[in-house]
Amino acid sequence: MSIRNIDSFTHTRGESxxxxxxxxxxxxxxxxxxxxxxxxGKILQINITEAASMEGVVRIFTYxxxxxxxxxxxxxxxxxxxxxxxxxxxxxxVVLVVxxxxxxxxxxxxxxxxxxxxxxVVTNPRTAHANGSLIVPPRTFKIGDSENIFENCxxxxxxxxxTNGQEHLYIETQGAxxxxxxxxxxxxxxxxxxxxxxxxxxSEVLGIAMHxxxxxxxxxxxxxxxxxxxxxxxxxxxxxAAWLLKKxxxxxxxxxxxxRMTGKRHPYSSDFRxxxxxxxxxxAYEVNFYQNAGASADxxxxxxxxxxxxxxxxxxxxxxTAKAFSCRTNLPPNTAFRGFGGPQGMFVIEAAIAKAADAxxxxxxxxxxxNLVKTGDEFPYGQKAASxxxxxxxxxxxxxxxxxxxxxxxxxxxxxxxxxxGFSFMPICFGIxxxxxxxxxxxxxxxxxxxxxxxxxxxxxxxxxxxxxxxxQVAANIFTIAPEKIRVNSxxxxxxxxxxxxxASATADLNGKAVQIACEKIxxxxxxxxxxxxxxxxxxVEIRNGVVQVNQKAVSLNWDELVNASYLKRINLSEHGHYxxxxxxxxxxxEKGHPFAYHVYGTAxxxxxxxxxxxxxxxxxxxxxxxxxxxxxxxxxxxxxEGGLVQGIGWMTMEEIVYDEEGxxxxxxxxxxxxxxxxxxxxxxxxxxxxxxxxxxxxxRSKAVGEPPLMxxxxxxxxxxxAIKAFNPHSDIPFSxxxxxxxxxxxxxxxx
Ligand code: MTE
Ligand code: HPA
Ligand code: MOS
Numbered sequence: 001m002s003i004r005n006i007d008s009f010t011h012t013r014g015e016s017x018x019x020x021x022x023x024x025x026x027x028x029x030x031x032x033x034x035x036x037x038x039x040x041g042k043i044l045q046i047n048i049t050e051a052a053s054m055e056g057v058v059r060i061f062t063y064x065x066x067x068x069x070x071x072x073x074x075x076x077x078x079x080x081x082x083x084x085x086x087x088x089x090x091x092x093x094v095v096l097v098v099x100x101x102x103x104x105x106x107x108x109x110x111x112x113x114x115x116x117x118x119x120x121v122v123t124n125p126r127t128a129h130a131n132g133s134l135i136v137p138p139r140t141f142k143i144g145d146s147e148n149i150f151e152n153c154x155x156x157x158x159x160x161x162x163t164n165g166q167e168h169l170y171i172e173t174q175g176a177x178x179x180x181x182x183x184x185x186x187x188x189x190x191x192x193x194x195x196x197x198x199x200x201x202x203s204e205v206l207g208i209a210m211h212x213x214x215x216x217x218x219x220x221x222x223x224x225x226x227x228x229x230x231x232x233x234x235x236x237x238x239x240x241a242a243w244l245l246k247k248x249x250x251x252x253x254x255x256x257x258x259x260r261m262t263g264k265r266h267p268y269s270s271d272f273r274x275x276x277x278x279x280x281x282x283x284a285y286e287v288n289f290y291q292n293a294g295a296s297a298d299x300x301x302x303x304x305x306x307x308x309x310x311x312x313x314x315x316x317x318x319x320x321t322a323k324a325f326s327c328r329t330n331l332p333p334n335t336a337f338r339g340f341g342g343p344q345g346m347f348v349i350e351a352a353i354a355k356a357a358d359a360x361x362x363x364x365x366x367x368x369x370x371n372l373v374k375t376g377d378e379f380p381y382g383q384k385a386a387s388x389x390x391x392x393x394x395x396x397x398x399x400x401x402x403x404x405x406x407x408x409x410x411x412x413x414x415x416x417x418x419x420x421x422g423f424s425f426m427p428i429c430f431g432i433x434x435x436x437x438x439x440x441x442x443x444x445x446x447x448x449x450x451x452x453x454x455x456x457x458x459x460x461x462x463x464x465x466x467x468x469x470x471x472x473q474v475a476a477n478i479f480t481i482a483p484e485k486i487r488v489n490s491x492x493x494x495x496x497x498x499x500x501x502x503x504a505s506a507t508a509d510l511n512g513k514a515v516q517i518a519c520e521k522i523x524x525x526x527x528x529x530x531x532x533x534x535x536x537x538x539x540x541v542e543i544r545n546g547v548v549q550v551n552q553k554a555v556s557l558n559w560d561e562l563v564n565a566s567y568l569k570r571i572n573l574s575e576h577g578h579y580x581x582x583x584x585x586x587x588x589x590x591e592k593g594h595p596f597a598y599h600v601y602g603t604a605x606x607x608x609x610x611x612x613x614x615x616x617x618x619x620x621x622x623x624x625x626x627x628x629x630x631x632x633x634x635x636x637x638x639x640x641x642e643g644g645l646v647q648g649i650g651w652m653t654m655e656e657i658v659y660d661e662e663g664x665x666x667x668x669x670x671x672x673x674x675x676x677x678x679x680x681x682x683x684x685x686x687x688x689x690x691x692x693x694x695x696x697x698x699x700x701r702s703k704a705v706g707e708p709p710l711m712x713x714x715x716x717x718x719x720x721x722x723a724i725k726a727f728n729p730h731s732d733i734p735f736s737x738x739x740x741x742x743x744x745x746x747x748x749x750x751x752x
Contacts, residue, residue, distance in 0.1 A: 002633045003476075003483050006469045007219070007462070018221050019175045019191045020252055028177075029058055031237050031251035032105035034095040034112045035261050036087035039123075039330040039663025041116035043085055046095060051111040056104035059245060060112075061096040067243070068207030072236060074197065074229045076135070079296040079333065081205055081236055087116060088295035089332050090663045091261035093233065098241045098249060106254070121663045125269055125292040125327035135293045135326040136301045141308045141591050143380040144319030146275075146284040153275030153283050157359055161272060161351035161735035163344050165292070165657040166265035166337055166650070167667075169675055170463075172221025174262060175252035176235035178242035185212040188239050192231035193223045193461050194501030199493045201232050202239040210493075213239070218490040220463035224647070225336030227463075228501045229299050230262050259668050264657060265337035266303055267292040268344040274352040280362075282371045285317045287348055289324040291334075291341075298333035300326045303341035305435050308591075309381055310342035313349050314389040314429035314601065315368070316377040330663045336503060338647060338710045342430055347714055350426070351735035354718055358725070364718065365425045369393060372427060382592030385599065389427055392603040392625040392690055396425075399688055400623040402605055409607065413726045418612050421620070422723030426715030427603045430708040431596030432505055432698070433584055439500040440581040440597075442510035446475065446518040448573040452560030454479065456518075457489040459499030460511040465706050466636035470508045471515050473632055474699060478519040481546045481559050505706035508632070509597070510579060512699030518577030525573075529566040530557060581697055597697035600704060602626035602690075604645070604712035606682075610723040615745025617720060619649060621684035624712055628689045629696065629703030637702075641687050641709040648713015650676040652737050653720070724748055 010016040048060045063070045063082040073079040083094045095112055099105035122128050150156060176190040176198075186206070190198045195215040203210045215235070220227060234251050241249040253261070268291050275284035289307050293300035304326045311322040350364075357364035372389035379385065396402060409421045434440050444458040456475055462468040468488040476483045489495065491502075500510065523543065530548045531538035534555060542549045546559040557565075567573060586593035604624035610617040622645060631637045654674045658666040667673035698704060720739045724731050724747045732750040736743070 002635065003469065003473060005466050005636055006472055006488070017218050018172050019177060019189060022177060022189060024250070025179055025248045028248040028250055029098050029100065029241065029245065030102040030105045031241050031249050032097050032102070032109045033093045033237060034097065034109045035091035036083065036094055037090065037114065038087060038116045038118055039090045039121045040119040041087055042119065043083060043087060044115040044117055047113045048095060051097060051108040054104065054108050054111065056100040057108045058098045058100065061241065061244070065244060066205055066240065069204045071204065072201045072232055073297060074299060075301050076297040079298065081233060089330050091332055092295065096237050096241060098245065121330045121661065123329050123331055123659050123661065123663055125290040125329060128327035128329050129290055129325050133328040135297045135328050139304060139308060139324050139591065141311065141322045141380045142320065143378065146286050146319040146321045149284040149319040150275045154278040155276045155356060155360065156273065157352065157355045158273040159351065159355050159735060160270065161348045162269045163267060163347050163737045165267045165334060166655050167259060167657060167673060168224045168226030168264065168337060170220065170222030170224060170226055173253040173255055173258040174227065174231055174234045176238045177248065177250040178235070178238035179248040180242050180246050184208060185214070186239055186243060187214045187216065188235050189216050190231055190235040191220050191227060192217055192235060193220065193227045193463065193503055194229065194231065195461070195491055195493050196499045197229065197232050197501060198235040202236050205236050205240055206243050213493070215493045216490050217461050220461060223463040224338050225340065225503065226262065228336040228503045230335050256668060260665050261332060263294050263298060263333040263335040265651070266300065266334040266341065266344065268307070270348045272348050272352040274356055276356060276367070280367050280370050282315060282317045282367070284319040285312065285349065285352065286321045287311055289345070291324065291326045292329055292331065293326045294329055294331040294333035296333045298335045300334060302435060303336065307341035307345035309431055309435065309595065310345040311349060312380060313346040314373055314427040315349065315371040316373045317371070320380040322380060331659055338644065338707045340504065340707065343648070343711050343714060346428070346711055347737065350714060350718060354721065368425055368427060373429060381595065383594045383596060386694065387599065387601055389429055389601050392601050392627055393425065393427055395688065395690060396603045396605050396623060396625040399625065400605060400686065405607065419609055420612055420723045420726040421607060421609050422719045422721065422726060423605065423607045424715045424718035424722060425603060425605055426712050428601065428708055428711045430600045430711065432509065432600060432704045433581060433595060433597045434500060434504045434506060435595055437584055437586060440506065440510065440584060442500065442514045442579050443496050444511060444514035444518045444577045445495050446515065446522060446575050446577070448522055448563055450564055450567040452485060452563045454486040455489060456486065456515055457492065457495040458511040458515060459491060459496045460507045461491050461502035463502065465640060466633060467502065467507050467511070469636060470512060470632050474512045474515045475519050478516060478523060479559070480544055505704035505708070509698050509704055510581070513579035514577040516577070516699065517579055518575040521575045522573060525571055526562055526566055529569060529571050530562050533557065533565055598703065600627055600708045602708060602712065604715050606715040606719040608716065608719040608723055610720060610727065610744060612727045612748050615741045615748060617723070617741065617744060619682040619716060622682040622712065623686040625688045625690050626709065627692055627703060628705065629692055629698055630701040631689060632700055632702040634689065637705045638687055640705045642685065644707065644709030645712045646676050646681055648710040649680060649716050652713050652717040653739055654680070656738055656740055720744060728752060
C-alpha cells in the first residue's frame with residue numbers, strides 16, 4: 001500500500017512549519033556569531049566595546065561565560081563552541097552577540113574587531129599530511145596481497161584523482177530557538193538531523209543533565225548530512241544565551257553566514273594504481289586517500305571509513321590495499337554529505353578504470369562489466385556480496401537498448417564536428433547501516449487513543465525524504481487501518497530518547513522497524529482482547545482492514561470499537577519499540593567484519609553532448625536501473641532518485657567551492673557558486689525499479705534509497721570525458737571534479 005506524501009498538502013499551501021514559521025514567544029532575543037576573520041592564528045585581543053554599547057544589544061558572550069564544557073566535538077573532543085586562545089578557520093565562532101532583533105545582532109557583530117597573530121594557513125590535505133597533521137591515525141583496508149600481485153599484471157596504470165567539496169545548500173539554513181523553562185529546564189527547537197546530539201552537547205555546555213533538555217524538530221527544509229553534526233553549535237548557542245539570560249533566544253543564519261561558517265562535503269585528493277590481467281580482470285588496486293577534513297574532526301573519521309568501504313565500488317578486486325588519511329586543514333570542519341565519503345571513494349576507482357580503458361583503447365564498460373561483484377565475492381572489509389551487481393547493469397542494457405544508443409552516438413560523432421557525444425556506465429553498490437555499529441538502533445512510541453486514532457513518535461527526522469510518510473505507512477500496514485487515523489509527531493527527545501541522527505539512509509529502516517515492533521505488540525494485545533470479547537480462540541482472531549475477523553470472517557467488531565472496549569478493560573494501548581539491527585559487526589583492529597545490513601545496487605547509463613566551441617554541455621539522458629527491493633512508496637522513492645542524481649550531477653559538473661590561500665571562501669554566494677537548476681536535469685530521465693524480494697533487514701524489504709542515487713551523478717563526469725576524447729583523442733583531462741564548462745573547454749583544446 002502506497003500513499004501520498006503526508007506533507008504534500010501543507011507543503012503546496014505553504015502551511016508546513018519550519019523553524020522560521022514558529023510564532024515567537026514574547027521577549028524573544030536574537031543571536032549572531034562573530035566568526036574569525038583569519039583562518040589560523042593566536043587571539044591577542046577582542047574588542048567588543050563598540051558593539052556592546054549599541055542600542056538593542058543585550059549581552060556579548062565569550063567562552064568564559066560557558067558554565068559547563070566548552071566542547072562540542074562529536075567523535076573527538078577537538079572542537080570548542082567558542083574559540084579560547086586560537087582560531088583554526090575563517091568563520092570559527094569567537095563571540096556570541098545577543099540583541100533585541102536579528103538585525104541589531106548582525107550589525108553588532110560587524111562592529112567587533114579582533115587582533116590575531118597569524119599562523120601559516122594550510123588548505124591542501126597533502127600539505128597537512130606532509131606536516132603530519134592528521135585528525136586520526138591512518139586507516140588501511142587490505143585484502144589479498146596487492147604488492148606482489150602487481151608483478152603478475154599485464155597492464156598497470158596509475159594516477160591522481162581529485163574531487164572537490166560540495167555545499168549542502170539546504171533551502172532552510174541552520175538555526176534554532178531555545179526557550180528556558182521552569183526548574184532549570186530548557187526547550188530547544190532545532191533544525192537538526194540529530195536531536196540527541198543537540199541535547200547532549202547543550203547539556204554538556206550548560207553543565208546540566210540531559211533530562212532537563214528537550215529538543216524538538218518538526219521537519220527540516222533539507223539536511224543532506226549538513227545538519228547531522230553541524231546543526232549542533234547553533235542550537236547550543238541559543239541554549240547558552242537562553243540559559244544565561246533566562247529569555248528565549250533564536251538564531252537563524254542568513255545564507256552567507258551559513259555558507260561561510262559551516263563545513264561541506266570533504267574534498268579528496270587520491271593516488272591510485274590499478275593492475276589488470278590480459279582478460280581485463282582487475283587483479284590489484286592500491287589507493288591512498290587524502291581527505292580534507294578541515295580544522296576539527298566533526299564526522300571526518302567516519303566519513304573516511306566509508307570512503308574505504310566503498311573504494312572498490314561495485315567491483316570485485318581480489319587484492320586491494322587502500323589507505324586513508326584524514327588531514328587537518330584550516331578550513332571549516334567538513335562534514336556528512338549524502339554518500340558520506342562513499343562517492344569520493346567510488347570516483348577514484350572509476351578514474352582508475354577510465355585511465356586503463358583510455359590507454360588500452362577500449363570503452364571503460366568492458367572493464368567495468370567484467371569485474372562486477374557476484375554473489376559471494378568478498379569486499380576488502382570481509383563482508384560477502386549477497387547479490388549480483390550485473391543484474392541492474394544487464395537489465396539497463398536490455399531495457400534501454402543501450403547498444404543501439406551507443407551506435408547512434410558513434411554515428412553522431414562521425415557526422416558532427418563541433419558537437420560530440422559521450423556516454424558512460426555508472427554502477428553503484430552502497431552499504432546500508434551506520435558504520436558505527438552502536439548507532440544502528442532506533443525507538444518508537446505508539447499510542448492508540450480510546451477513539452481508535454493513533455499517534456506515533458520516532459527518532460526519525462523528516463527532511464524532505466518522506467520518512468514520516470513511511471513511518472505512517474508502517475503503522476497503517478500493521479494495524480490495517482486507514483492512514484487518516486494515524487498522525488506522526490514531531491521528533492522530540494522527551495518522547496524518544498537516545499536517537500541516532502537521521503542519516504546513513506537507514507532512518508526508515510531503523511525507525512520503521514521500531515514502529516513495527518511497537519505496533520505488533522499493541523496488535524497482539526488487541527487480538528487477545530478481541531478473543532475475550534468474542535469468547536473465541538485468540539489464534540482464530542485477526543484484524544484486517546480495520547475489522548476483526550474470526551477464522552477469516554469479518555464479525556461486527558471494528559477497530560474503533562475494539563480499541564474502546566479494550567481501553568474499558570484496562571488494556572495497555574501504548575507501546576515503546578526498540579530495534580537494533582542484528583548480525584552486523586566490525587572489528588577495526590583487523591578492519592574486517594560484516595558492517596552492513598545489506599547493499600543497494602544500481603546502474604546508470606548517461607549520455608551527454610558537448611559543444612566543442614564553447615565547452616558547454618547538456619546531459620541528454622540518464623537511464624538507470626535501481627534496486628529498490630520492494631519499494632514502500634514508489635512516488636517518494638522516485639523523488640529520492642531524481643533529487644539524488646541531480647545533486648550528484650551538480651557535484652560532478654558545476655559546484656565549484658573555492659577557498660583562497662588565506663582560507664577565505666570565495667564561492668560565498670549563489671552568484672559565485674553554481675548549483676543545478678531545472679535546466680541541469682537530464683533531458684531524459686528513465687528510472688526502472690528493479691524489484692528484488694531477497695530477504696533483507698530493510699523495513700518491509702524496501703531497500704534504503706536516500707543516498708545511493710547521488711552516486712549515479714559520477715557517470716556524468718566520465719560521459720563528459722568521453723565526449724571530449726571524441727573531439728580530441730589526445731586531450732589531457734585530469735581526473736578532477738567538477739568538470740565545469742571552463743575545464744571542459746581547456747581539455748577540448750589541450751595537447752592540440
Ligand atoms: N532528501 C531530501 N529531500 N532532503 C534531505 O535532506 N538527505 C539525504 C537523503 N535524501 C535528504 C534527502 C541524506 S544525506 C540521507 S542520509 C537520507 O536522505 C536520510 O534519510 P533516510 O535515512 O530516511 O533515507
Ligand atoms: N553514515 C552517515 N552518518 C554516519 C555514519 C554513516 O555511516 N556513521 C556515523 N554517522
Ligand atoms: Mo546523510 S550524509 O547520512 O545525512
